[in-house]
Amino acid sequence: MSEVASSEGTAAVAPVAPIQAFTVTLIIRRFDPEVDAEPHWQDFDVELYATDRVLDALHKIKWEQDGSLSFRRSCAHGICGSDAMRINGRNRLACKTLIKDLDISQPIYVEAIKGLPLEKDLIVDMEPFFESYRAIQPFLIASDKPEKERIQSVAQRAVFDDTTKCILCAACTSSCPVFWTDGQYFGPAAIVNAHRFIFDSRDEGSQVRLDILNDKEGVWRCRTTFNCSEACPRGIEVTKAISEVKQAILRGGPDLPASDLTSEAVLAG
Amino acid sequence: MSSQAARSGAAAATKIRSPRRPAGTLYRGREGMWSWVLHRITGVAIFFFLLVHVLDTAVVRISPEAYNSVINEYKTPLLGLGEIALVAAIGLHALNGLRIILIDFWSAGTRHQRLLFWIVIALWVVLLVGFVPRQLMHIFGGQ
Amino acid sequence: MTTIDAPRAPHTPAVKRRRVNWEKWGWLYMRLSGVVLVVLIFGHLFVNLFLGQGVKAIDFAFVAGKWASPFWIVWDTLMLWLALIHGGNGMRTIINDYAHGRLRIVLLTLVAVAVVALIVLGTLVLTTFDPCPAGAPANLVPSFCPAK
């Protein structure tokens, strides 16, 4: 609370830059199933601030220019996974893509994610995606019914931390070249969610899931193109997770840290 | 669509010079995706070359004359250049193949995939720098 | 209001049958053969294209000279098998990605036939090869051939 430390604190906050709006052109791939045979591009000019997100731009269009523009969104800060779309040729969440991070001297291209059936404008049918998710048995399989919580060491919890972050936005799966050509491929998102359980020391069903993924449309289909890892808005190392699942299949089971609680407890104490 | 919506849409559409209208944009993947594209293209190219190459080599079983006439084709400048392309393709495929293997079997591989890709490119350039001048010398160098 | 069909939703529910698992072994094979092929192919290219006169030096005598040694016969046979199966399996992957239905089956068959045929052909050539075929002109065969 010393005055020094604190005044430093205030000074350090970047002064809010003079707020300046500029016109950005968005080119959106529209498709109205009740009218159009094929999707087509449509341009919109929007007044935006550097700190706006693409989602704000879409809202401005919908609210001020064309109410029929359809897209999904909910949380607006990257945790619900509603608004994965292809923005300037890359899959991202509209609510996490800031205008200032795009080159606005060029128009911004926005279109639906690829590989899932297009329903309307930026909305695709997510059912096939969730079907793959359901197919890998995404739930804890454990036979015992413990009195209290199951014990899990910090290290055991850490091995699958990354893959618990998934918000099922489908940015990864719909960025995967294999998925574009083969909709039957489970896709990275399903594998990520399988990984989350395969590497959970409390789970007893890893063998089942490894068997499911050791399939024609399973992990072996992945050609390590890394589009998924680059697209994941949660920063999950998707390809790494897939790779770990491949290794687990080859080894016949996941490589889990031993529950070494006592020594850890000692270390922590 | 309401007429109003159509109107506002049309207004926007006429105002702006519209650039390229692709059916959909090309996915802007990064090193991982392009390396895969190259791997695939080179793989197919090598495969077809290999089919031909086994056939032409099999001609040795027919007669020395036949084989020599076939193999002479390879010595024309055109196919000599083709050979450069072949070596380039095999080199890239092989080096990138090793990169893929590292990604698959080395636990830190996925994290360094981008670096690995640029190493592949560097080694590939070295390989070509070593091979191309010699090959050019062989095919155009007379003698 | 009537029921409208869902547009552009031709998604086929996944029929995830399980048969012989080519995928895992194929995957492993690609990697194992890849490592070996690096040695075999680069050795091959080095000797044939880089050393001495490069491609210019290749003729019947050159090949016969190499295949006079069991070392190169084994080398080339191995290379033939590994590369063709590797390439064939790679082609299978690619076909599975881009082709569907009948076309896929046709293409897969073509690749399989080509691979098998060439392996058989190549192996026969390698195992039955005579570096000094009777009646061949002396200037075309290796120098070690007994003069006729």
Place this chain on the structure above:
Amino acid sequence: MTEFEDGAVIDGVHYHRFDVVIVGAGGAGMRAAIEAGPKARTAVITKLYPTRSHTGAAQGGMAAALANVEEDNWEWHTFDTVKGGDYLVDQDAAEILAKEAIDAVLDLENMGLPFNRTPEGKIDQRRFGGHTRDHGKAPVRRACYAADRTGHMILQTLFQNCVKLGVNFFNEYYALDVVMTKVKGKDRPSGVVAYELATGEIHVFQAKAIIFATGGFGKIYKTTSNAHTLTGDGVGIIWRKGLPLEDMEFFQFHPTGLAGLGILLTEGARGEGAILRNASGERFMERYAPTIKDLAPRDIVSRCMVQEVAEGRGAGPHKDYVLLDCTHLGAEVLETKLPDITEFARTYLGVDPVTTPVPVMPTAHYAMGGIPTNVKAEVLSDNDTVVPGLYAAGECACVSVHGSNRLGTNSLLDINVFGKRAGNNAVEYAKTADFVPLPADPAAFVQGLVEELRDSKGTERIAALRKELQDEMDRNAQVFRTDESLAKVTQTIHELRGRYKNVSIQDKGRRYNTDLLEAIELGFLLDLAEVVVYSARNRKESRGGHMRDDYPKRDDAEYMKHTMAYLTGDPHSADAADHISLDWKPVVITNYQPMERKY
């Protein structure tokens, strides 16, 4: 209505029949579904894919006196909840909440939730605002957490278990009405009417038991941590049926929303030691709550922040926010325990919390009020009459475990404890009850609503009306309120309601007509904002989340009771008093007599 086969389509309307219908697939809805799914024919109707629900945004943790890291017990937890709610909490309910918390957390762990662990491998716990040991002696570590994505993990875990149990989801179906049938002169719920987003078709779900779990309505405000979709549809549906809403004036403003954006930075940050500072860098909470400082309950901290800014001690060029200082926590703690909020600050404000204090201001966060229920999650039609077969749980309900101010981490707990109770009780009820017959043409109201909007020839833009409402609520019904400011809002709402009759829907199509649904949602927002404001005007005291500048003191003599609001007339009438009537309901007090709230 005549008999129908399940799945029948009559006059373009789809008919379904289920024992239990759950509206909403957030934490509360899915927790209920996990109980009901295996025991009764259950359908879950949700306007979002379940994993898109806003429970997933919850960050900090879920309270339970597990005593895994230090001494704790449920009785202390009950006390904190009661005191945190400024004694407007129904203490019997709070007791249930605190007692069943332990099982609720263990249930989740057993279902697979990956909690952070202690070195012994047990569920780790952290500090949170208002949670103390031994009746306020010192902060206690009671919040079970999974990094700063506890809500995400809860939502995912519940969804995973719904997948396991094969729960029947109707995704992207908007419930727009609950069907009431007169039985022996009494209104009984007989079904739910929903609008299918994908096709624009209307579905009627006949049900023995109906559970509402539709979440909050933060979108009545501009600055809010709530999702665009949190428009209070469920609460609005109940309201329009003439059923009461309880304690609507109590809306929680979370102290640490990203300034200008409202995106939440969890209280867990302060739990880990972050400090609020004003422009001069002073740790101002020391002045207001000397014992627990920055970890005072949210209503108090929010109020202090607004006060600091009002008195000219705000930071930034416009002196309009304060700073959350995490710089002393170190990169390690931020990256491992608070990774998501660290990223939010970086992404949305370009501020790195590791090196720079983050600009924050209170953000509309949580509705303490809602559909009144008893501790069995049964909906009440007055102070104590149960509506048979109708249940509510989660943020849309008001059991009243939160009173006038919810403690952090008690909501994730609430959805689990009362979601489970709702599920179980609904099944019990459905086992013995018969279907209440549907009235003739049960979908008529919704069809009318949809057609009228679709055919509108109006000129008003939905977005403009909504923005005016939200701006006005932020200006005049936020942390500090006065009779005058509230009167202004009432007037604005009346005007907006008039203009709402004249809105235009540009999308005339049927598929994925989100334009139409935004219009319908705005209707709910207007209704709810009005109840909030009207109830707030009537409570002439300051308590918890309700801070009246003109009545700054808590007044137990007059107002130690719950507000019950009823819709009794035409909402378009100019004077709200003509269509809203208010009543009171006593607070249940068991062990803790109201005391002054000091921290």
